[in-house]
Amino acid sequence: MAKVTGLGGVFYVVKDPAATRQWYRDTLGLDGEYGPQMSWSEETGDQPYSLISHFSDDSYMKPGTGGFMINLRVDNLDGFIAQLKEKGVDVLDSVDEGYGKFAWLLDPDGIKIELWEQVEAP
Template sequence: MNDQTGPRVTGLGGVFYVAGDPEATRAWYREKLGVDGEYGPQFAWNDEPKENPYSLVSHFKDDEYIKPGKGGFMINLRVADLDGFVEILKSRDVEVLDTADEGYGKFAWILDPNGVKIELWEQVADETP
């Protein structure tokens, strides 16, 4: 159990990676995913509609789950109404690699213009696992 008082890590601060054209990458995130910020996509927890929102840092023995993404990592982005968002992505000519409903959450996967795999996640349950 985590100590909820005093100095501690409280959540994901960001994901940073090298892009051949940072401005074009920021434009893709803005135009395709609808997220923007001065230095790239920026998210505020108070925008999250679910109670008890959480982020996860997960480790894998190999890169099978991350394929066809490049670079040995993947970005997980929380979304509200995954089904509706997938339809928006398709209308913006974004290829949706796959979708899944795991009971605790719904998922979809896409690639950004740099080949980085993005996992889109709708938290279904209010409680943390």
């Protein structure tokens, strides 16, 4: 039986796509011909997964202004936060929930980015 195998991408409208792609390249180290691209083959965690989550309001997406949020997996959240701070990026908050570590920042278009280090298998 055919099935969905993973998240294929996140697509949204911005005022200056080239500037936004440059920010993702410079700030998060993500680059690609059509925008930030990640290869699942680089993931080394135990049973890595992606999630599509639904909310009844946009309070979790605040202070983002897009009505949605992008969650990006990272392999070492503490190290990545240190790299962001070296670049002068404002990290809004971070927390360790036990099953995973999280941190948040805004991209140049006001979209909330959630960074996630998966700590245990689902």
